[in-house]
Amino acid sequence: MNILEIKNLTKIYGKKNANDNISVSLENGVYGLLGPNGAGKTTLMKQITTLTKPTKGKIIYNGKNINDLGNNYRDVLGYLPQEFGVYKNFSAKQFLQYVAALKGLSGQKAKEKIDKLLNLVGLYEVRNKAVGKFSGGMKRRVGIAQALLNDPKILVLDEPTAGLDPQERTRFRNLLSQISKDKIIILSTHIISDIESIAKETMMLKNGAMLMKGTHQDILSSMKGKVYSIKTDQENEVMEIQNRYKVINIQRGVHDVTLRVVSEKMIPYPNSEAVEPSFEDVYMFYFDLENIQEV
Amino acid sequence: MIFWELKKMLKSKTGLIAIALFVFLCGVIVFVKPVLETENFYRNDKYELVADRRPGEEIAQEKFNNKIAEIETMANLEGNDPFSLKIREMSQEKLKSIKSKAYKDVSFFKVFNHRAAHPLVSFIIVIISVLIFSNIYTDEIISGMDNIILSSKNKFKVLYSKLGLAIILPIVLYGSYLIIVFLVTLGQHGTPVNGGFEAFRIVDNGSLLNGTFTINSYLMLKVGVMMLVFTTIAVFASFFSFITTNSLASISGTLIFIVFGKVCTLMKFLPESLFSVFSKGNYVDIMFYPNQFVGMYFGQVNILGKSLDLIKLCNSVLIAILFVGIALCVLTFKMILNK
Ligand SMILES: Nc1ncnc2c1ncn2[C@@H]1O[C@H](COP(=O)(O)OP(=O)(O)OP(=O)(O)O)[C@@H](O)[C@H]1O
Ligand SMILES: [Mg+2]
Numbered sequence: 001m002n003i004l005e006i007k008n009l010t011k012i013y014g015k016k017n018a019n020d021n022i023s024v025s026l027e028n029g030v031y032g033l034l035g036p037n038g039a040g041k042t043t044l045m046k047q048i049t050t051l052t053k054p055t056k057g058k059i060i061y062n063g064k065n066i067n068d069l070g071n072n073y074r075d076v077l078g079y080l081p082q083e084f085g086v087y088k089n090f091s092a093k094q095f096l097q098y099v100a101a102l103k104g105l106s107g108q109k110a111k112e113k114i115d116k117l118l119n120l121v122g123l124y125e126v127r128n129k130a131v132g133k134f135s136g137g138m139k140r141r142v143g144i145a146q147a148l149l150n151d152p153k154i155l156v157l158d159e160p161t162a163g164l165d166p167q168e169r170t171r172f173r174n175l176l177s178q179i180s181k182d183k184i185i186i187l188s189t190h191i192i193s194d195i196e197s198i199a200k201e202t203m204m205l206k207n208g209a210m211l212m213k214g215t216h217q218d219i220l221s222s223m224k225g226k227v228y229s230i231k232t233d234q235e236n237e238v239m240e241i242q243n244r245y246k247v248i249n250i251q252r253g254v255h256d257v258t259l260r261v262v263s264e265k266m267i268p269y270p271n272s273e274a275v276e277p278s279f280e281d282v283y284m285f286y287f288d289l290e291n292i293q294e295v
Numbered sequence: 296m297i298f299w300e301l302k303k304m305l306k307s308k309t310g311l312i313a314i315a316l317f318v319f320l321c322g323v324i325v326f327v328k329p330v331l332e333t334e335n336f337y338r339n340d341k342y343e344l345v346a347d348r349r350p351g352e353e354i355a356q357e358k359f360n361n362k363i364a365e366i367e368t369m370a371n372l373e374g375n376d377p378f379s380l381k382i383r384e385m386s387q388e389k390l391k392s393i394k395s396k397a398y399k400d401v402s403f404f405k406v407f408n409h410r411a412a413h414p415l416v417s418f419i420i421v422i423i424s425v426l427i428f429s430n431i432y433t434d435e436i437i438s439g440m441d442n443i444i445l446s447s448k449n450k451f452k453v454l455y456s457k458l459g460l461a462i463i464l465p466i467v468l469y470g471s472y473l474i475i476v477f478l479v480t481l482g483q484h485g486t487p488v489n490g491g492f493e494a495f496r497i498v499d500n501g502s503l504l505n506g507t508f509t510i511n512s513y514l515m516l517k518v519g520v521m522m523l524v525f526t527t528i529a530v531f532a533s534f535f536s537f538i539t540t541n542s543l544a545s546i547s548g549t550l551i552f553i554v555f556g557k558v559c560t561l562m563k564f565l566p567e568s569l570f571s572v573f574s575k576g577n578y579v580d581i582m583f584y585p586n587q588f589v590g591m592y593f594g595q596v597n598i599l600g601k602s603l604d605l606i607k608l609c610n611s612v613l614i615a616i617l618f619v620g621i622a623l624c625v626l627t628f629k630m631i632l633n634k
Contacts, residue, residue, distance in 0.1 A: 049446040085439020089306040102447040
């Protein structure tokens, strides 16, 4: 059994509801956590990783409050924080040895696991180099490796792909798909394509509250028939459309302009047609910049 | 986890600075030496420093006789107030316990005592402790490892290792220093002999010693007091490190803790008993004038209608502060770092 239930979770900082009454139940698989800056993704993750306690509500792992489980819960946890740092003078290998000790692994088992992970994240060749001399993406890969050391049942990754090059990102996605069958993986990102390609379900956070949770199909179908593409060569029409509708994208061609808009109703322009919604549309629709409260 | 904490220390800049300071200390201390019992210097009418040219034994015997004479004077002190009574009793006990009225060679102990609690030593060991322990947790925050530690299974082991090191490391450091000093002094002034004789033979204001210490027991007490001071400072440095998020704040907190007692002696309006405790038992004065504190008698204070020996009270307070520091750290682990 591997079930994480979040019940009416609220976290208040001062007067700000960083998390606002979030309830969700998670099982094995990859969950994408999507939301603009300040939406409360990191706050939610910090509660799942026991770094901070909820103001209200609780988190239940396999029927028991994680607060009461304590170290037994942390034992099955893997975490890559958003602001992940390393001991600059440690080599990649030493660093992983240290984290292994933190997680209570030792001896031959730890050694094998470390070598395996170094290979997996493509750092085996540079394992004896000081981590301080690594590039940003390489450090992040060390971060991914350390999170996996104890074969966590719950893997929490706060923007793991930030700073990875496309090749590494692909490698990372494949890695996650491989290991996700017996783990709950929660991953926050701003990179929509990450979520599109690996997440079983996506949770959208806005101003601390859970806006929606569902598979891509669920989320995209909620937008079906609401996304239109309008072609026009009249500059004043462009202005008008921008005023009347939620415009997601404006593409200027040589002679005309193509606008991508979201609308509940049919669009009364001659050169308009309904198009397949994309994840990007969903994101832009819900997290329209004007609607985001200042943090 | 203690092993890893040490490894982190040794790989950090602070660790290297600490080692450099320690090596410097051991190098310098070789040249630090008190005026021996067998030596005497005085100023002549032209205010030049001249050395007494008589044989050492003779000088030493004269100094020893003077000390005994001083104790005899005090043993015959007039007055019936508690202070005079106590001084009289102390001095009479001391006279009774004198094993021999002849000077004994105590050069080794004289020098060892001087070096064991020299202000330079205290100063450097405190600097090392503050540097290391004020950063013991803030360094984790700065390097971004705090969240990984706090979400790991062994988080409490890490935290308690840090606290454990704050208690042990100053003792180990000071202990190593004492061993080095012991060997150096052995080479320079011969073997430690006559340690079973009276402590006032090597202590300059020995007539104020509270009780009949032997040289050995006096040194043991002194080392104990110094270890207590160093450990307490390291524990509080760690405490400030645990509750702050940058090393500037935590070092400031520690420094305020160290000078707090001394600063309080400037507040003349404090109740007299409290004032006495602060003026004798503050860390700054103990570090710089340990001979004015360790094993001494400086009168009584009245607390809640009870008359207590000031220095003994200070010692109890110092021990209590150490335990308060440890308790504060443990509380921080339970409450703040587990919020
Ligand atoms: N320790 C804290 N004290 C006070 N306010 C905080 C604290 N941590 C977060 N907040 C506030 O809570 C809100 C949510 O922050 P959080 O870091 O969870 O956002 P996020 O979704 O992770 O954003 P980002 O995409 O930028 O990482 C923000 O308004 C932030 O200012
Ligand atoms: Mg965040």
